[in-house]
Structures are given as C-alpha cells and as structure tokens.
Amino acid sequence: MKPNRKWLLLFLLVWLLLFLSLLRHFLDLRSSSLPRSRSAAAAGLTRTETRRLASVQGRIRTLRPAGASESDWRRRRNDFRSRYEAYYRSRSLEILQRLWSGNLTVGMLSPRLQKVLKVQLSSNRHQVVQRRSRGRRRSGLQLYCELKRRTRIRTVDGTEEPFSGLGWDQLVPSLPLQELWTSQYQSCAVVTSAGAVLNSSLGREIDSHDAVLRFNAAPTMGFERDVGSKTTIRIINSQIVARPQHEFSSSSLYQDVPLLVWDPAQYSANLTEWFQKPDFDLFSAYAERRRLRPQQPFYILHPEFIWSLWDLIQDNTEDQIQPNPPSSGFTGILLMMSLCREVSVYEFIPSVRRTDLCHYYERYHDAACTLGAYHPLMYEKLLIQRINQGDQDQLRRKGKVTLKGFRTVQCVS
Structure with missing residues (x-):
C-alpha cells in the first residue's frame, strides 16, 4: 500500500503544479489586456467617442510591431488618444463657429450624423408633400415679416370633427391661448433643456424676465442656479401625457401652470384619423386632466399649425429638410414671439459649453440632440440665427x- 500511496501523492503534486502554471498564464493575459479596456474611460470620453476611439485603436493594434515593448506601445496609444481628443475639440469648435455665423451645412457634420439625416430624409412616415422648388434667402427683416405673416397660433377648439361630436367645445378652455394673458409681456425667456445649460449660472438672468417658457420634463428644483425657478407656460409632447414613467397625473411639473401639448398627425392633418391613431394617446389623458382640473389652462396644438411651421422652414431653406414635424423648441420660440415684445432664447443655438449631453437633468449623450436627427433642428437653428x-x-x-416680438416688427404690406 505504501508504494501506491507515494505514486498517488506524486501524481497529485504534478497535477497541482500544472494547474498553478495554467492559472498564472491566464492571469498574465488578463492583466495585460486591462489598460486597453480602461484607456478610453480614463480619458473621460463619451460613449460615442469611446466607440470611435476603440474602433481606430483596434485597427492600429493589428499593426503593432512584433518587437515593440508594452511601454512603447502604451506611449503611442496615449499619443493617439491626445491627438484624437484635440481633433474632436477643434471639430466641435469649427461646427459651432459655422452655426454662429449661419454658414453650417450638412457636409460639415460627422459621418455618423450625416448618415442619420440621410435615413430621415428617405423616410416619410408622415406623408409630407415635398415641393420641387425650395426657399430663397431673405434678408433679416424680410424673414421677420415672413414669420410674422405665417405664424398663426392654433389649438384644438372642439368645433371640428371628431371633437365637436364628442362635446369637446365644452371640454377645452373657453379662453384661446393667445388671449390667456391680458397684457403683452415686455420680456420673455425660452429656456431649452439642452445639456449646455448645466453650469451656466444663468438662473438669475432667466428669472428676471416677465415670462418663462419651458419644455417637457425639464425641472427647475435643484437646478435654479443654472435655469432659474420661474415657469409661465410649459410645452410638452404626447409621450409625457401617455407614458406612465412621466407621472403626468401626479408630477408637480405639470400642475399649476398652463400646458400646451402636441402630437404629429399626418401632413394632410385628417383630424379623425389623427384622433383614432395618434403617435401617443394624448386624448384620454387630456380629457381626464380637463375634468379633474378645469381651472388649469391646457391646450392641444393643432396639427395644421405644426405642419405650417414645417412649410415655413422648408420655404426659407435651400436644402431639403427632414419630412418630420419641427421641434418643440422652434414652436415655443414663435409662440413667445407672438406674445412678447422681446424674447431671449437660451441654448437653442449652443454656446461654447456645447456638449453631447442631451438634457441638463439626465445623463444621456447623443450629438443628434444638438443638431437634429428626427426634427429639422439644424435648419431651425440657422433660421433663428438669421x-x-x-x-x-x-x-x-x-x-x-x-429676438423682436412680432408686434414690434414693422412690415410693409
């Protein structure tokens, strides 16, 4: 028995040494790969930049010389990352300067964003009727007068089918939106939800205006230093009232303030078809809110008005724009220009704080939030800049x- 036990112990010892050798080899491989996976995160890059950097780094790694040391290769990788970040910053600044001067074109955008825009242009889910001839370039005053002539705020008033048959003439507010305020505001602010508002310290200046327009779920609590605390009216999209996660029925964001909700119909604006199949069911929540809070001014933007703004943008833009409705931001700007003598718009056209952070109150990054993908945002911004x-x-x-309010603009008939 003793010789057998010796052989058994020897076998176990050899097996243990072999296992430890394999384990050490595995750990060495894992540790050598860690700097590569952490390099982008350590640089503080966004998810989009990380993917771009990883893609290029992956191509460079395949060319690594067989005799190159790890330290030499790490130095080259860090040098590449520095050059990439410098390029990204210079490219962003170039785009901003073009936007500030009104000379930005699609060809100056990143290849990814150009691809997204191309996909949107090829899609026409709203059945927009494209016109062959597109807009000529007007002077600043001519454009002001064009906007003034064609901006006619319109909301659902319950007099058209199918709303009239449902008794909505008694459900909607009796006072039209344009008459909600007894006197014209002198100074108004439109505060976008852009990530660039964060750390702006604009709160006190924003609150100094007579009226402040905000959008969707953008909060003020906790962000007063940057966005102020005053809210005079809030524009929301139909997702806010339809999706439970937004807590429309209970959130204080949507109480004790006039609301204007919108949802895109087809370009032809068949109200019956729209009522039967909206993008999101805003009508049920609207009717419930009006019954529970009849004193709260709550309006639905008429889809014909939404698409009239699309026509306005296209008629004043030489390029073909996305066949999708304009953004809430553009709509809100024209609304306040109709109500106020002067309008200050914050971060619709981005400042030097421009960032891929979509909203100042949540951590989501996407360059399309600034220059547009679904909405014709880039063209809206260029129009406002003019x-x-x-x-x-x-x-x-x-x-x-x-911006001047429409009532202060003198136009020749």
Missing part, C-alpha cells in the same frame, strides 16, 4: 439669442 438681434459674444458665452 433673425438674431443680439451680438455674437452673447451667443458664444451664454448661448443667448435676442
């Missing part, structure tokens, strides 16, 4: 555009 009355320093530092 009528900007403020100086470029205000635009650069604050992302602030200053």
Whole structure:
C-alpha cells in the first residue's frame, strides 16, 4: 500500500503544479489586456467617442510591431488618444463657429450624423408633400415679416370633427391661448433643456424676465442656479401625457401652470384619423386632466399649425429638410414671439459649453440632440440665427439669442 500511496501523492503534486502554471498564464493575459479596456474611460470620453476611439485603436493594434515593448506601445496609444481628443475639440469648435455665423451645412457634420439625416430624409412616415422648388434667402427683416405673416397660433377648439361630436367645445378652455394673458409681456425667456445649460449660472438672468417658457420634463428644483425657478407656460409632447414613467397625473411639473401639448398627425392633418391613431394617446389623458382640473389652462396644438411651421422652414431653406414635424423648441420660440415684445432664447443655438449631453437633468449623450436627427433642428437653428438681434459674444458665452416680438416688427404690406 505504501508504494501506491507515494505514486498517488506524486501524481497529485504534478497535477497541482500544472494547474498553478495554467492559472498564472491566464492571469498574465488578463492583466495585460486591462489598460486597453480602461484607456478610453480614463480619458473621460463619451460613449460615442469611446466607440470611435476603440474602433481606430483596434485597427492600429493589428499593426503593432512584433518587437515593440508594452511601454512603447502604451506611449503611442496615449499619443493617439491626445491627438484624437484635440481633433474632436477643434471639430466641435469649427461646427459651432459655422452655426454662429449661419454658414453650417450638412457636409460639415460627422459621418455618423450625416448618415442619420440621410435615413430621415428617405423616410416619410408622415406623408409630407415635398415641393420641387425650395426657399430663397431673405434678408433679416424680410424673414421677420415672413414669420410674422405665417405664424398663426392654433389649438384644438372642439368645433371640428371628431371633437365637436364628442362635446369637446365644452371640454377645452373657453379662453384661446393667445388671449390667456391680458397684457403683452415686455420680456420673455425660452429656456431649452439642452445639456449646455448645466453650469451656466444663468438662473438669475432667466428669472428676471416677465415670462418663462419651458419644455417637457425639464425641472427647475435643484437646478435654479443654472435655469432659474420661474415657469409661465410649459410645452410638452404626447409621450409625457401617455407614458406612465412621466407621472403626468401626479408630477408637480405639470400642475399649476398652463400646458400646451402636441402630437404629429399626418401632413394632410385628417383630424379623425389623427384622433383614432395618434403617435401617443394624448386624448384620454387630456380629457381626464380637463375634468379633474378645469381651472388649469391646457391646450392641444393643432396639427395644421405644426405642419405650417414645417412649410415655413422648408420655404426659407435651400436644402431639403427632414419630412418630420419641427421641434418643440422652434414652436415655443414663435409662440413667445407672438406674445412678447422681446424674447431671449437660451441654448437653442449652443454656446461654447456645447456638449453631447442631451438634457441638463439626465445623463444621456447623443450629438443628434444638438443638431437634429428626427426634427429639422439644424435648419431651425440657422433660421433663428438669421433673425438674431443680439451680438455674437452673447451667443458664444451664454448661448443667448435676442429676438423682436412680432408686434414690434414693422412690415410693409
């Protein structure tokens, strides 16, 4: 028995040494791969940049010389990352400067964003009727007068089918949106939800205006230093009222303030078809809110008005724009220009704080939030820049555009 036990112990010892050798080899391989997986995160890059960097780094690794040391290769990789970040910053600044001067074109955008825009152009889910001839370039005053002539705020008033047959003439507010305020505001602010508002310290300036327009789920609590605390009216899309996660029925964001909700119908604006099949069911939540809170001014933007703004943008843009409805931001700007003598718009056209962070109140990054994918955002921004009355320093530092109210613009008939 003793010889057998010796052989058994020897076998176990050899097996243990072999196992430890394999384990050490595995751990060495794993540790050598860690710097590569952490390099982008350590640089503080966004998810989009990380993917781009990883893609290029992956191609460079395949060319690594067999005799190159790990330290030499790490130095080359860090050098590449530095050059990439410098390129990214310079490219962003170039795009901003083009946008500030009104000379930005699709060809200057990143290949990824160009591809996204191309996909949107090829899609026409709203059955938009494209016209062959597109807009000529008007002067600033001519454009102001064109906007004034064609901006006619319209909401669902319950007099058209199918709403009239449902008794909505008694459900909607009796006072039209344009008459909600007894006197015209002197100074108004439109505060976008852009990530660039974060750390802007604009709160006190924003609150100094007579009226402040905000969008969707953008909060003020906890962000007063940057966005202020005053809210005079809030524009929301149909997702806010339809999706449970937004807590429309209970959230304080949507109480004790006038609301304007919108949902895109087809371009032809068949109200019966729209009522039967909206993008999101806004009608049930709207009717419930009006019954529970009849004193709260709550309006539905008429889809014909939404698409009239699309026509307006296309008629004043030489390029073909996305066949999708304009953004809430553009709609809100024209609304306040109809109600106020002067309008200050913050971070619709981005400042030097421009970032891929979509909203100041949540951590989601996407360059399309600034220059547009679904909405024709880039063309909206270029249009607003053409009528900007403020100086470029205000635009650069604050992302602030200053606009005249329509009533102050003198147009020749």
